[in-house]
Amino acid sequence: MAMKYLSTRSKDYECPSAEAIKTGLAPDGGLFVPDSFPKLTEEEIAALASESYNMRAFNILRRFLNDFTDEEIMSCISAAYNKQKFETESITPVYKLNNQVYFLELWHGCTCAFKDIALQILPHLLTRSLKKTGDDRTAVILVATSGDTGKAALEGFKDVEGTKIAVFYPESGVSDIQRAQMVTQEGKNVGVSGIFGNFDDAQTGVKMIFTDKEYVKLLDEKGYMLSSANSINWGRLVPQIVYYFSAYCDLLKNEEIAPGEPVNFVVPTGNFGDILAGYYAKLMGLPVNKLICASNKNNVLTDFINTGVYDRNRSFYTTSSPSMDILISSNLERFLHEITGKDFARVKGWMETLSATGKYEVPDITKTKIKEVLWGGFASEEDTLLSIKDTFEAYGYIMDTHTAVGKNVYDHYLFETGDTTKTVILSTASPFKFNRSVLGALRGEQNLSGDEYTLLETLSKLTGLKVPHSLSQLKAKPVRFSKTLEKGEMKDYVSSLLDI
Ligand SMILES: *Cc1c(COP(=O)(O)O)cnc(C)c1O
Secondary structure (H helix, E strand, O other): OOOOEEEOOOOOOEEOHHHHHHHOEOOOOOEEEEOOOOOOOHHHHHHHOOOOHHHHHHHHHHHHOOOOOHHHHHHHHHHHOOOOOEOOOOOOOEEEOOOOEEEEEOOOEOOOEOHHHHHOOHHHHHHHHHHHOOOOOEEEEEEEOOOHHHHHHHHHHOOOOOEEEEEEEEOOOOOHHHHHHHHOOOOOOEEEEEEOOOHHHHHHHHHHHHOOHHHHHHHHHOOEEEEOOOOOOHHHHHHHHHHHHHHHHHHHHOOOOOOOOOEEEEEEOOOOHHHHHHHHHHHOOOOEEEEEEEEOOOOHHHHHHHHOEEEOOOOOOOOOOHHHOOOOOOOHHHHHHHHOOOOHHHHHHHHHHHHHHOEEEOOHHHHHHHHHHEEEEEOOHHHHHHHHHHHHHHHOOOOOHHHHHHHHHHHHHHHHHOOOOOEEEEEOEOHHHHHHHHHHHHHOHHHOOOOHHHHHHHHHHHHOOOOOHHHHOHHHOOOOOOOEEOHHHHHHHHHHHHOO
16 A cells, blocks of 8 residues: 655645655645654664665665655666765765764765765656656756755756756855856756855745746746755655664674664754654664754754754854754654644644744643654854864864764763763765865864865875865866856746746
8 A cells, every 4th residue: 555645734635655756845835744654673674784775775765655666766776876976885884983983974975965865866756756646747946055955956966857957056155165066067957057145045036936826837838847856855855764774784784783772873953854864764663762963053953952942033153064054944843743643733833833933832741752852962163173173183083064063962962961872973074075164173274275176185185085086076177157147037047948
């Protein structure tokens, strides 16, 4: 029987996974969630330990996407996770720091950040979903990006049949490396443009296109369907469950843990997608003790976990871990749905209060349940940079700024709880991607000289690590996209990309 997907906000709507992936958001504004979670036994998990990443992925994904055939799922997996797209055969290798702490390196994909894991497979799941629902339109992906997502989406959708993608970045809001990554993007179906203004301007411009009914109708007549690649899509979330199982299997295989032994996961968190996937893995039977939710100075989640009050009415900080600079963590809604035992009305109420007032509070019983699963902490800018330096000096292991937030929060956790459970810290970006901050942490910002490309070499020499191929190639690549547009010109840009 096909697994059903429900909205977090009402019981009235259910659909198979293909429909959930195609539409992204439920008609009532809620997020799609599976109506139940498949369970794996200890034996089934142990059996996955001797399998490849792709077979582990197949085993997990087919339980959720059971309106797809096995061949369809396998072909999506093979198109996403292969030698052309990832620098390591194990896709998400585990690095042992000491007898208690491990890093799950999620950044060996082509854009050097963990978003590759989901965005490499999403285009294939999306195009299959369109076909399955009898829709022969071309999917047009529009993305406003502050850096990481745009490039990962471009690489994922590049030359995927049945898709086109346009990415807009704030002209003055991305790093030199991030800009270079985007303006040199290859592929026949891609478009990239800078936008005068900040991230919000780019985001507003994209929203204006999505809500322009006449334009959406025109696109439909021409055979196009607008879609976004953001992290609330079920097709982006479900692939992330896999690497929690994969990390656990690697620990089993290397005899670091015994079958059934619980482990902690520490997750550098922004939109709450990554850590939610860890919670789903736990619901599926993976022995997870605590999920440690690590925030940067934008610590709205730390406060929520500790007090039960979610309050976005606070200052927004720009930090050295920009992918976690978020005040509204959209995927938290899915977590609340499960933790309240699918209380649709309550969750809907909280989300409506959040959009009206920027704030809501959950009752004590919910607070207690949240704390059974999550431990929340945050790291200041200073502590984050210190963690990079200390960990490098003690172990010779170099972390990027996002991962360092995780490590720092884990150190707080250890100090407060004394918990000796083995712990996996999710490492979400390559240190080379945030080379300026990382080198600044090691040597002092004032002692850095040269452009971003020089800094890549400096970091490589200092750590003995090779610069990832995709970054070392950048400087020599021709610029394909040099336009910067006003917000109001974005629609025309999309039209020209689609030849309409
Ligand atoms: C997106 C991102 C995060 C945050 O992940 P969420 O799923 O949004 O919580 C953390 N680190 C890096 C490097 C990212 O790109």
